[in-house]
Amino acid sequence: MGLSLRADAQANRDRLLEVAANVFARSGADASLKAIAAEAGVGIGTLYRRFPTRDDLIEAVYRTQTDSLAGTAATLLTAHEPTEALRAWMERFVDYMLTKQGMADALPAILAAHDGLSAHSRVALHDAVHKLVAAGQEAGTLRRDIDAGDVLMALGGITLITGHEHQRELASRLITLLLESLVLGRP
Template identity: 75%
Template sequence: MTRPLRADAQANHDRLLEVAASAFAREGTNASLKAIAAEAGVGIGTLYRRFPAREDLVEAVYRSETERLSLAAGRLLEEQEPREALRSWMEQFVDYMLTKQGMSDALPVILATRDGLRAHSREVLEEAVSHLVTAGRQAGDLRGDLDPSDVLMAVGGITLIAGHEGQRELASRLIDLLFEGLVPLTPGS
């Protein structure tokens, strides 16, 4: 059983993941680990104690970003109406996917070799979008026939297109178009 980290060690761990996610999104997984450690305010030895291999850090960032996006659904529903919460979540999904694209050289091998990682990620993201879609349906803000898996696939496709084009703002415009299709044409439909 793994012992919980001390508060300061947990803060360092979280900061390393945050900085690494930004570095990987910007520079790919070949980003300097020394620069990541320095920006996180820790020594390189701390980074290597937590993540002995680069792949361990990539996996930890992937897991952390997936969890963060999953948890965002509930937080957004507490702060916004369901329709706006889903729209905000979609924008966060785009940012998540862009971080994954920065890890695209290493992530396929990690997903293929770490049992259940891909399935777990898909499951938690489907649960998150399902939670948002259900709340939107119940509020009458979203079409009753929406399949949450379709919504997730559509926003994923948008991200791939925008990422390929290198245009983050294109993703937001395409989400606007998609979002119009999620709203009932007449109230209650």
């Protein structure tokens, strides 16, 4: 059985991951760990106790954000009708990918070093899209021939084309085009 962290230790860990994600997005994977700790309101020793290496921190940020994004599918479906839930998730996916840009140079080595992390991420995101698409199909608003993997590939293409914050509006327009192609009754 794994040990769970005390509430204050868990709060510190969560804050470190949130701050690190923002700092990496702004300044890249080589950002100062001391600055991350300071911005999170903890000492550098606390950061190193939780994440002994920079790669450990980057891996934890990546895993946490991927799992968080995947988990939002169910939440969005309880708050919105399926097509709007899918749109909201797609928008969040683009934002998620934008935050990964700062870690882009470090991620390939980390994904290679952490056996199964890449597959875990791919499966988690695929399952989230599948859940959203299936809900839309069940509601009769989305086409029956949609493949979740295809939707993820299309989203990946959108993020590749619009890979900078100043192109965020373009990403939303492309999401609208993609979503319109998935709606029942459209070509």
